[in-house]
Amino acid sequence: MxxxxxxxxxxxxxxxxxxxxxxxxxxxxxxxxxxxxxxxxxxxxxxxxxxxxxxTPGYIVDAAVEACRDPKNHRYTPAGGLPELKAAIAAKTLRDSGYRVDASQVLVTNGGKQAIYEAFAAILDPGDEVIIPAPYWTTYPEAVKLGGGVPVEVVADETTGYKVSVEQLEAARTEKTKVVLFVSPSNPTGAVYTEAEAEAIGRWALEHGLWVLTDEIYEHLVYGDATFTSLPALLPELADKCIVVNGVAKTYAMTGWRVGWLIGPKDVVSAATNLQSHATSNVSNVAQVAALAAVSGDLSxxxxxxxxxxxxxxxxxxxxxxxxxxxxxxxxxxxxxxxxxxxxxxxxxxxxxxxxxxxxxxxxxxxxxxxxxxxxxxxxxxxxxxxxxxxxxxxxxxxxxxxxxxxxxxx
Structure with missing residues (x-):
């Protein structure tokens, strides 16, 4: 040595x-x-x-083609996202989930993965625990670890429809628990929590002063009698400690365009924006214009x-x-x-x-x-x-x- x-x-x-x-x-x-x-x-x-x-639907592609021809899209833009896209995401969030937010609460990211990483990085300190229901999407625990946190798994199986209970979450909670992850509809299981189940988890988080990170990227893909529930819309009092992650990848068949976003309290969004300003700066302007066409259009x-x-x-x-x-x-x-x-x-x-x-x-x-x-x-x-x-x-x-x-x- x-x-x-x-x-x-x-x-x-x-x-x-x-x-x-x-x-x-x-x-x-x-x-x-x-x-x-x-x-x-x-x-x-x-x-x-x-x-x-x-x-990707044709009208979205057409918007991107036009954006390529506009010289203003050949330059740097604000690291946190095009102002018009942030406003459109806020409007889309109200339209689709009933959650009213301001454009200043939105950060446009390079896909949902960057949004998840930056959310955890912005609120976790070393040793903070994050409760992650399993089966989980592969990126969640890795993003927690990169953010300095400790993932704590709570396992559900087919006997409960792959949904965890408040009792399981409470058994996993310690004095180090800071965040609970809530995903519905779920990747990898396709599980969808009922409104009552979602509310119970949200109220449990409120009771214990926990942050909630909720991934809503599959919000439009529910079938039969199942319905999508947005936690901060259902429980407005949760909004001050809630971060919503979403994006255009799944809903609009835009996985390769790499546009996601996070929505949260202004101080957290500001911190995450500062992080992104050093990591990647702005998302591709052409992709942002395509995302603007997507979230501003109808859902046909x-x-x-x-x-x-x-x-x-x-x-x-x-x-x-x-x-x-x-x-x-x-x-x-x-x-x-x-x-x-x-x-x-x-x-x-x-x-x-x-x-x-x-x-x-x-x-x-x-x-x-x-x-x-x-x-x-x-x-x-x-x-x-x-x-x-x-x-x-x-x-x-x-x-x-x-x-x-x-x-x-x-x-």
């Missing part, structure tokens, strides 16, 4: 412990592998990425996509439940199913005995050429996540391959 190397730091460490501990996004990794195999000529069907298969294109998702939802649930050893609850929102595959683990399938859902997912990719994401990525081994945001033909073909493969399972 050299004289300049602190005693508690390995001399050969090239990557910081903080960043080195962050796990790769499992959903993006599965999607990348599936696309690489497909590019190599393999007929892989991917159920990995949460990405609508529809093109969204309704068309939702109808297709609903049809695919019913198809994939039926086909998965036809497989012995698979239990797939019917999701009420988003565009994912999260079936349990626990009875299949340890069984012999084409000469292999997958002991974990990760091993089963690998087997399915190798033998059926179908890409799915194992439950390990979402904090609950024994499950698979499949996105049904892909074409009807591919969906039926892909699940048909999985049916044929798993029918071979033997003790």
């Amino acid at each position: 050299s004289a300049s190397t602190p005693a508690n730091r390995p001399a050969d460490r090239r990557v910081s412990a903080r960043v080195g501990a962050i796990a790769e996004s499992a959903t993006l990794a599965v999607d990348a592998k599936a696309k690489a195999l497909k590019a190599a000529g393999r007929p892989v069907i991917g159920f990995g990425a949460g990405e609508p298969d529809f093109p 294109a969204v309704d068309e996509m939702k109808a297709a998702f609903d049809r695919r939802r019913r198809t994939i649930v039926r086909m998965l439940n036809e497989i012995e050893g698979v239990l797939c609850p019917e999701p009420e929102g988003a565009f994912y199913v999260y079936p349990s595959v626990k009875p299949l683990l340890g069984k012999e399938i084409r000469g292999r005995r997958p002991a974990t859902s990760a091993e089963l997912a690998t087997l399915i990719l190798d033998e059926a050429e179908v890409a799915v994401v194992p439950g390990e990525a979402f904090g609950t081994p024994g499950y698979l996540r499949l996105s049904y945001a892909l074409g009807d033909t591919d969906l039926v073909e892909g699940i048909g391959r999985v049916q044929k493969l798993l029918a071979e399972a033997r003790d």
Whole structure:
């Protein structure tokens, strides 16, 4: 060890412990592998990425094309977002969820992931605990850790519709708890909390002076009798300690445009804006103009996509439940199913005995050429996540391959 190397730091460490501990996004990794195999000529069907298969609606693309031609969009703009977009997001929030906010409470970010990271970074100090219901989206615990916090998982399973109770949350609360994460509709399970369930969680957070970070990016994708509930609209007294994360990616088939936002108290938004000013500055102006067209327009294109998702939802649930050893609850929102595959683990399938859902997912990719994401990525081994945001033909073909493969399972 050299004289300049602190005693508690390995001399050969090239990557910081903080960043080195962050796990790769499992959903993006599965999607990348599936696309690489497909590019190599393999007929892989991917159920990995949460990405609508529809093109971005034409009127949004047209707005972006016009924005490209306007020289003002070739320059720096305010780090926190175009003023007209922030105002439009505030108006859209009132229209869609009944939550009244000012444009000064909005920060436009490079997708929802940046919004989540900046929200946690703005309110967490080292050691602060964040309660995260599991199964969870892969980015949540990593964003908490990058923000200096400690993720605390509270696990729900198919017996409760993948929804946590106030009693579970209270059991996880300590003197270090600062934030509770609330996501409805949920990625990866598609679970949707009822208004009464959401209110109970909100009132519990209020009672204990906790912050709430609520991810509303799937707000328009609810099916059947399920309804979307915005916590700060339902409980206005929660607004002073509530941060809402949202974006255009899922609702408007704009995953690649990278426009999200967070809404919160002005001091938190100001702090997060300062962070963004050093990290990335403004979001691409062309993408912001496209997002402006999206949130200012009507929801007719969204309704068309939702109808297709609903049809695919019913198809994939039926086909998965036809497989012995698979239990797939019917999701009420988003565009994912999260079936349990626990009875299949340890069984012999084409000469292999997958002991974990990760091993089963690998087997399915190798033998059926179908890409799915194992439950390990979402904090609950024994499950698979499949996105049904892909074409009807591919969906039926892909699940048909999985049916044929798993029918071979033997003790």
